[in-house]
Amino acid sequence: MYGSKVKLRFLFIVIILITLILTIFLILKSLEENVVYFQSPTEIKLLSEVKDNKIRVGGMVKKDSISINANEVRFIITDFKNEINVIYTGAVPNLFAEEKGVVAEGFLKDRSVFSATKILAKHDENYMPPEVKTALEEK
Amino acid sequence: MFKFFEPNKIFKITSRAPKYVLFLFIIVLSIGLVEALILSPEDYKQSHAVRIMYVHVPSAWISLGIFSSITFLSISGFVFKNKNFFLISKSLAPSGFVFNIIALVTGAIWGKPTWGTWWAWDARITSMLILALFYAMYLISWRIYEDKEKVFKITTFITILGIINVPIIKYSVDWWNTLHQPASINILSKSSIHSSMLFPLMLMTAAFALFSLLIFLMKYNTELIKIKNRGLDRL
Numbered sequence: 381m382y383g384s385k386v387k388l389r390f391l392f393i394v395i396i397l398i399t400l401i402l403t404i405f406l407i408l409k410s411l412e413e414n415v416v417y418f419q420s421p422t423e424i425k426l427l428s429e430v431k432d433n434k435i436r437v438g439g440m441v442k443k444d445s446i447s448i449n450a451n452e453v454r455f456i457i458t459d460f461k462n463e464i465n466v467i468y469t470g471a472v473p474n475l476f477a478e479e480k481g482v483v484a485e486g487f488l489k490d491r492s493v494f495s496a497t498k499i500l501a502k503h504d505e506n507y508m509p510p511e512v513k514t515a516l517e518e519k
Numbered sequence: 520m521f522k523f524f525e526p527n528k529i530f531k532i533t534s535r536a537p538k539y540v541l542f543l544f545i546i547v548l549s550i551g552l553v554e555a556l557i558l559s560p561e562d563y564k565q566s567h568a569v570r571i572m573y574v575h576v577p578s579a580w581i582s583l584g585i586f587s588s589i590t591f592l593s594i595s596g597f598v599f600k601n602k603n604f605f606l607i608s609k610s611l612a613p614s615g616f617v618f619n620i621i622a623l624v625t626g627a628i629w630g631k632p633t634w635g636t637w638w639a640w641d642a643r644i645t646s647m648l649i650l651a652l653f654y655a656m657y658l659i660s661w662r663i664y665e666d667k668e669k670v671f672k673i674t675t676f677i678t679i680l681g682i683i684n685v686p687i688i689k690y691s692v693d694w695w696n697t698l699h700q701p702a703s704i705n706i707l708s709k710s711s712i713h714s715s716m717l718f719p720l721m722l723m724t725a726a727f728a729l730f731s732l733l734i735f736l737m738k739y740n741t742e743l744i745k746i747k748n749r750g751l752d753r754l
Binding site: 382386389390393396397400401404408412415416417418419420438472473474475476480483498499500501502503504505506507508509510511512513 | 594687
């Protein structure tokens with residue numbers, strides 16, 4: 381049906397695509413550490429050594445763990461397996477709340493204490509009107 | 520093959536269709552905006568900030584859709600040596616690029632009140648920026664090369680490089696830890712967005728798609744006029 385040139389050009393494209401996909405896959409695999417935006421408390425716990433470079437820790441803010449005195453905010457980030465204490469000075473974003481997602485940027489003091497320089501709120505993919513939320517909670 | 524791509528027939532359509540598309544676009548956009556900005560409920564967590572979604576998400580979808588289309592058309596054009604496919608791609612690209620930029624800008628505006636930052640180098644946002652760069656490369660290469668054969672090959676290559684980024688954008692939120700939340704709308708499983716918010720989102724998507732179609736028709740019409748004037752450069 382098609383000429384041999386057409387088939388060859390098609391083959392050419394397919395080979396380019398496969399090569400590129402494999403290359404990109406390998407690059408991304410080897411860069412995994414840099415592609416992830418934050419680490420979980422479990423990953424922090426498993427670190428071989430505490431370095432003093434800037435990192436990000438993410439997870440849920442543990443229930444009843446937020447304490448604010450003067451300008452200092454203390455809370456616990458949990459991934460429901462491990463926890464890490466966070467100390468932060470400054471304003472927190474609007475969506476920062478207990479049992480909600482959070483990403484803290486800063487430095488590790490040791491494996492269980494994290495000194496944050498920036499707090500980001502991470503929200504989930506659920507969107508609904510407030511009435512629906514209340515109705516769901518009553519169930 | 521592709522007999523129906525006769526320039527004269529297409530020209531008749533592309534010179535008449537825009538006004539109808541514009542009319543439809545204005546209607547859908549007006550209803551969509553009223554739904555999105557006034558009638559739709561506020562979010563339980565983000566309250567009114569959620570309304571940025573009705574611009575942000577459709578823009579991102581359209582820019583991804585257009586990039587996929589121009590890749591498909593460029594590869595088909597390359598394999599079957601069809602010039603018309605390249606012209607369609609060329610006419611589609613500008614609106615895709617604009618929507619990509621809109622998605623990035625509205626994302627930043629949305630990120631500030633919700634996450635607490637304008638920009639984050641997370642996988643979703645960075646890969647979306649890379650898509651914008653591919654769009655830019657694509658559009659620039661049409662301008663710098665005079666030789667048509669050369670442009671066809673280079674743009675095809677750019678789209679092939681860029682298309683690999685598209686599934687990365689889609690799945691970045693599932694594969695890696697990102698600040699960006701996972702997809703709310705799933706074709707196979709239940710969507711995690713309430714139907715009262717889904718409806719305006721779909722309306723706005725339709726409006727943006729119509730706008731892209733409008734810009735495409737106008738661009739494509741110009742391309743056909745250029746060919747007519749030159750006379751030599753047939754499809």
